[in-house]
Amino acid sequence: MSDQLRAPDAGPYDALLLLSFGGPEGPEDVVPFLENVTRGRGIPRERLKEVGQHYFRFGGVSPINGQNRELLDALRKDFAEHGLDLPVYWGNRNWAPYLTDVLREMAADGRRRIAVLATSAYASYSGCRQYRENLADALAALAEEGVAELPRVDKLRHYFNHPGFVQPMVEGVLASLAALPQDVRAGAHLAFTTHSIPTAAADTSGPVEEHGDGGAYVRQHLDVARLIADAVRAETGTELPWQLVYQSRSGAPHIPWLEPDICDHLESLHEAGAPAVVMVPIGFVSDHMEVLYDLDTEATAKAAELGLPIARSATVGADPRFAAAVRDLVLERAAAERGEAVERCALGALGPSHDLCAVGCCPARAPRPAAAGVDSPYA
Numbered sequence: 018m019s020d021q022l023r024a025p026d027a028g029p030y031d032a033l034l035l036l037s038f039g040g041p042e043g044p045e046d047v048v049p050f051l052e053n054v055t056r057g058r059g060i061p062r063e064r065l066k067e068v069g070q071h072y073f074r075f076g077g078v079s080p081i082n083g084q085n086r087e088l089l090d091a092l093r094k095d096f097a098e099h100g101l102d103l104p105v106y107w108g109n110r111n112w113a114p115y116l117t118d119v120l121r122e123m124a125a126d127g128r129r130r131i132a133v134l135a136t137s138a139y140a141s142y143s144g145c146r147q148y149r150e151n152l153a154d155a156l157a158a159l160a161e162e163g164v165a166e167l168p169r170v171d172k173l174r175h176y177f178n179h180p181g182f183v184q185p186m187v188e189g190v191l192a193s194l195a196a197l198p199q200d201v202r203a204g205a206h207l208a209f210t211t212h213s214i215p216t217a218a219a220d221t222s223g224p225v226e227e228h229g230d231g232g233a234y235v236r237q238h239l240d241v242a243r244l245i246a247d248a249v250r251a252e253t254g255t256e257l258p259w260q261l262v263y264q265s266r267s268g269a270p271h272i273p274w275l276e277p278d279i280c281d282h283l284e285s286l287h288e289a290g291a292p293a294v295v296m297v298p299i300g301f302v303s304d305h306m307e308v309l310y311d312l313d314t315e316a317t318a319k320a321a322e323l324g325l326p327i328a329r330s331a332t333v334g335a336d337p338r339f340a341a342a343v344r345d346l347v348l349e350r351a352a353a354e355r356g357e358a359v360e361r362c363a364l365g366a367l368g369p370s371h372d373l374c375a376v377g378c379c380p381a382r383a384p385r386p387a388a389a390g391v392d393s394p395y396a
């Protein structure tokens with residue numbers, strides 16, 4: 018049989034779990050959802066009221082669940098088209114379908130070795146370890162219930178620099194530039210945006226060797242921003258000025274978070290005479306609430322007030338190239354787990370991210386058990 022026809026081997030994995038944030042599906046879900054998200058996180062009441070309003074503006078429905086359903090469809094379609102016989106499940110950290118429930122279902126279906134794709138592409142406590150803690154919590158809950166054989170969960174590596182994540186965003190930027198008025202296009206600024214996090218969390222993001230000065234979180238985002246800016250220059254022949262900026266700040270005002278905020282950045286650009294801006298939300302996998310509210314609503318209104326032409330480029334969402342990248346990540350990890358030599362696909366200067374988080378990678382403020390790392394209590 019030719020290579021093309023041989024079915025790809027996902028062994029030892031017998032399932033893929035799409036693990037996401039979760040979001041409300043109606044007005045009555047909003048407050049309990051926010052309580053789930055912020056339990057023990059010290060978010061001021063005022064901020065919660067304000068974020069609740071963002072959801073109510075959209076009928077209490079977060080777009081994230083619909084986007085995950087589309088991604089599930091894209092993954093199943095891609096796997097079927099490539100002869101990869103691997104069932105795909107979906108569970109969330111903060112809303113139904115809950116992670117614990119889906120892992121219980123997977124165990125009952127006889128799944129023993131699960132590859133996990135988190136809908137978060139970069140290192141950080143919020144984007145990586147917190148998902149691993151929730152996996153450990155879910156396994157602990159199943160053990161408590163007396164589930165005899167707990168499945169083993171392996172979280173797939175960070176994919177911020179995988180071409181299947183980067184290339185759709187390059188196209189998105191080109192499309193946004195084309196949508197700007199012709200006379201301002203050539204001078205447009207690219208504002209790459211991601212979720213602000215406390216500077217202390219950024220500085221300790223990634224493995225211990227990468228701590229300090231924004232840590233792996235900032236370096237990974239800068240690498241992706243540079244890759245996209247370079248690809249756009251190669252395509253348009255114009256070097257557009259760019260900067261990495263932040264959005265969706267939360268937490269108490271006296272705690273430092275990554276800055277500048279996108280809205281302050283728009284003001285500075287306007288003052289400096291920038292003719293137009295494309296916002297590029299590289300920190301997010303789909304157009305969820307942070308993108309629809311903080312960029313498409315708030316920042317877009319700020320730009321209108323300044324008279325600054327603005328566009329927002331697409332996130333990868335359910336792009337077939339992203340689905341193919343997920344297949345690549347599963348097969349890469351499967352081969353590595355079988356002890357085979359693997360080629361790991363990665364663009365940019367940083368190289369492919371690690372499979373297993375080391376001790377001290379993206380530490381929590383208060384240490385808790387986390388699965389899928391070198392010190393996981395669930396081997």
Ligand SMILES: CC1=C(CCC(=O)O)c2cc3nc(cc4[nH]c(cc5[nH]c(cc1n2)c(C)c5CCC(=O)O)c(CCC(=O)O)c4C)C(CCC(=O)O)=C3C
Pocket residue numbers: 038039040041051054055058060064065068079080081136137138141143144212213214215265266267268300305306307
């Ligand atoms: C790095 C990062 C990502 C990207 C990685 C990833 O995707 O995981 C992300 C994604 C998301 N964050 C989301 C929602 C929220 N995040 C909050 C709060 C926080 N996020 C933080 C960080 C991140 N968040 C942090 C440091 C906090 C402060 C509280 C704490 O220290 O933990 C709050 C509380 C209210 C507020 O303070 O904003 C909400 C409601 C949704 C769902 C959106 C939807 O419904 O469509 C998604 C995808």
Ligand SMILES: [Fe+2]
Pocket residue numbers: 212
């Ligand atoms: Fe968040």
